[in-house]
Amino acid sequence: MSWLQRAVQGLAxxxxxxxxxxxxxxxxxxxxxxxxxxxxxxxxEHEEIGDDFEGLVQGAYKGNGVIFACMVxxxxxxxxxxxxxxxxxxxxxxxLYGDTALAPLETPWKNGTTxxxxxxxxxxxxxxxxxxxxxxxxxxxxPGSLGNASGxxxxxxxxxxxxxxxxxxxxxxxxxxxxxxxxxxGYLFHPGGKASGKKPHxxxxxxxxxxxxxxxxxxxxRGMSWITPIIREVMGDGAATAHKLKFFENGAxxxxxxxxxxxxxxxxxxxxxxxxxxxSLKGLRGAYETLYLGYGSTAEVVGKDMxxxxxxxxxxxxxxxxxxxxxxxxxxxxxxxxxxSATYSNYGQARRRFADGTMRPLWRDAAASLSxxxxxxxxxxxxxxxxxxxxxxxxxxxxxxxxxxxxQQVDAIxxxxxxxxxYTPESVVDAVTAGDLKRLKHSGLVSVQLQPPGVxxxxxxxxxxxxxxxxxxxPAQDPPEPAPAAEGENATGRLVRALQNP
Numbered sequence: 001m002s003w004l005q006r007a008v009q010g011l012a013x014x015x016x017x018x019x020x021x022x023x024x025x026x027x028x029x030x031x032x033x034x035x036x037x038x039x040x041x042x043x044x045e046h047e048e049i050g051d052d053f054e055g056l057v058q059g060a061y062k063g064n065g066v067i068f069a070c071m072v073x074x075x076x077x078x079x080x081x082x083x084x085x086x087x088x089x090x091x092x093x094x095x096l097y098g099d100t101a102l103a104p105l106e107t108p109w110k111n112g113t114t115x116x117x118x119x120x121x122x123x124x125x126x127x128x129x130x131x132x133x134x135x136x137x138x139x140x141x142x143p144g145s146l147g148n149a150s151g152x153x154x155x156x157x158x159x160x161x162x163x164x165x166x167x168x169x170x171x172x173x174x175x176x177x178x179x180x181x182x183x184x185x186g187y188l189f190h191p192g193g194k195a196s197g198k199k200p201h202x203x204x205x206x207x208x209x210x211x212x213x214x215x216x217x218x219x220x221x222r223g224m225s226w227i228t229p230i231i232r233e234v235m236g237d238g239a240a241t242a243h244k245l246k247f248f249e250n251g252a253x254x255x256x257x258x259x260x261x262x263x264x265x266x267x268x269x270x271x272x273x274x275x276x277x278x279x280s281l282k283g284l285r286g287a288y289e290t291l292y293l294g295y296g297s298t299a300e301v302v303g304k305d306m307x308x309x310x311x312x313x314x315x316x317x318x319x320x321x322x323x324x325x326x327x328x329x330x331x332x333x334x335x336x337x338x339x340x341s342a343t344y345s346n347y348g349q350a351r352r353r354f355a356d357g358t359m360r361p362l363w364r365d366a367a368a369s370l371s372x373x374x375x376x377x378x379x380x381x382x383x384x385x386x387x388x389x390x391x392x393x394x395x396x397x398x399x400x401x402x403x404x405x406x407x408q409q410v411d412a413i414x415x416x417x418x419x420x421x422x423y424t425p426e427s428v429v430d431a432v433t434a435g436d437l438k439r440l441k442h443s444g445l446v447s448v449q450l451q452p453p454g455v456x457x458x459x460x461x462x463x464x465x466x467x468x469x470x471x472x473x474x475p476a477q478d479p480p481e482p483a484p485a486a487e488g489e490n491a492t493g494r495l496v497r498a499l500q501n502p
Contacts, residue, residue: 053128053161060227061127064234065241066319067227069333070326071126074358077396078122079115081363082106083370085377086388092436094383096390101150101375104135108155120157121211121366126326128160129223131211132187135373138207150375151207158208164188164200165210165221182220211369213362230325237318259298327358355397363389422446 060067083105087094108117117133124131138151166186169179176182187208188200212223227234260273293299316336323330329350330337371387379385391397398404411432418428418440427441 053159056127056225056227060231060234064238066237066322066333066335067234067326069335070323070328071123073328073333073354074126074326074362075119075122077354077359077394078362079118080391080394080396081118082114082390082393083367084388084390085385087379088384088386089434090436090438092434093388094434096388099377101377104153104155104373105370108133110154112154117155117157118366122362124157124160125211125213125223125225126227127225129212129214129216129225129228130160130163131209131369132158132160132163133209133211133370133373134158134203135207135209138373139204151373155373158187158189162190162193164190164194166202167220177220184221206372209369209372211366213365226325226327230322233318233321233325237322240318257300258293259300327354329354351396360391363391420447 061071062068083102084096085099085102086096105117106114108114121131121133134156136152136156164187165184166188167176167182168185169176169181169183171179171181176185184205186205187203187210189203190196190200191198210221212221214224214226216222216224258277260270319335320330320337323333323335331347331350332354367387367389374387376385376387414432415425415428418432419425422443422445423440424443427439431437431439
């Protein structure tokens with residue numbers, strides 16, 4: 001039995017035997033008609049958020065404004081990047097350049113763009129913890145083999161909850177996931193879902209890019225959504241929003257207990273009295289209206305209003321915890337606690353934290369994951385090539401112009417000093433931009449400060465004579481003795497005679 005067959009059998013044995021709510025509902029559906037599966041005790045007064053893909057989509061992404069704002073902020077910036085190839089020399093990064101091999105990432109599907117691809121990837125990761133992108137026909141050729149390794153021109157996005165990771169091992173373990181030599185065997189794609197009953201498609205690892213930036217601690221290859229640990233926070237924020245809505249639906253007043261008149265009997269008269277009160281006072285139209293009660297009737301406020309429970313602080317704390325899990329500073333998405341301390345300086349620091357601490361690690365991981373589907377160009381001797389992201393044209397990252405200008409000024413000073421020290425200009429620019437001083441190449445020319453004093457410059461390699469500046473200086477002759485002064489000649493006469501007879 002091959003290790004792949006053992007992997008598939010292990011997958012079947014490890015499949016859960018519990019009956020989920022969706023499976024239960026399917027028992028009551030036939031040919032598109034429902035036969036009352038949601039009746040009885042299945043109905044709950046609390047709306048739970050499922051921990052599966054559809055549950056997070058409906059309950060979190062489409063049902064919670066804070067989750068939606070954080071995901072959109074991540075998606076819009078993540079989709080701004082482009083992909084390029086980058087050279088590596090001695091483990092240090094080099095230049096970025098484009099190539100025709102990047103075409104599947106630039107046009108992933110018909111009328112698609114790199115931004116569409118990245119938007120789908122980060123959306124699947126946020127909700128399911130995993131993103132699967134397939135390139136049909138993609139294979140990895142062994143040395144000496146013939147064939148086409150590129151695969152299809154277009155890519156395919158696989159719905160994450162319809163994909164199963166298949167693990168295998170060389171040992172005869174009952175469950176390959178428990179084996180010490182567990183490895184990735186491939187992926188199973190279930191058309192229509194895992195409960196559809198359709199035959200799944202087996203996909204080799206070489207034709208699937210698996211993007212899972214947050215690994216699940218109890219899984220080998222599976223990722224985890226950042227929403228999973230904060231589901232209770234999401235439910236609490238939803239409950240706070242519902243409380244606010246109920247407050248205004250109830251006429252912008254807290255809960256009240258109204259005691260009827262003693263002569264009103266329970267039953268028909270009492271129900272009619274309650275109905276009349278609701279029609280005249282309850283709701284937004286009846287807000288702030290005067291309440292008239294008959295003799296013996298009383299009204300008493302119970303519970304706490306929004307001011308007493310400090311609604312803003314209560315809801316704001318939950319919003320901040322959600323934003324922290326998403327890696328998005330609250331000021332970026334305009335949450336209340338972030339705006340309370342908002343300044344231009346704080347926004348600049350938050351922007352840098354969002355870009356450096358959240359987005360750049362995601363871009364780096366996405367580039368490494370998608371490199372499985374791309375043919376890397378052949379590197380030059382002594383160099384390597386990798387798929388990398390290009391963020392130089394993203395406006396969100398170019399607001400710190402002052403810092404960028406200061407960094408360039410420091411680089412310019414370093415370049416000038418190194419060139420003055422005798423290094424070749426080409427190697428100086430290469431070394432400074434890459435941050436690797438080992439790339440410096442010396443021209444052999446040194447400054448005069450490095451020569452011993454009084455030493456003349458050597459002749460050129462062609463045997464040229466030394467220049468006039470290199471010739472030794474001749475000793476200066478002593479000035480001639482002045483002629484003796486004539487008898488009776490004063491100082492003026494001596495000066496005139498000296499000018500006439502130099």
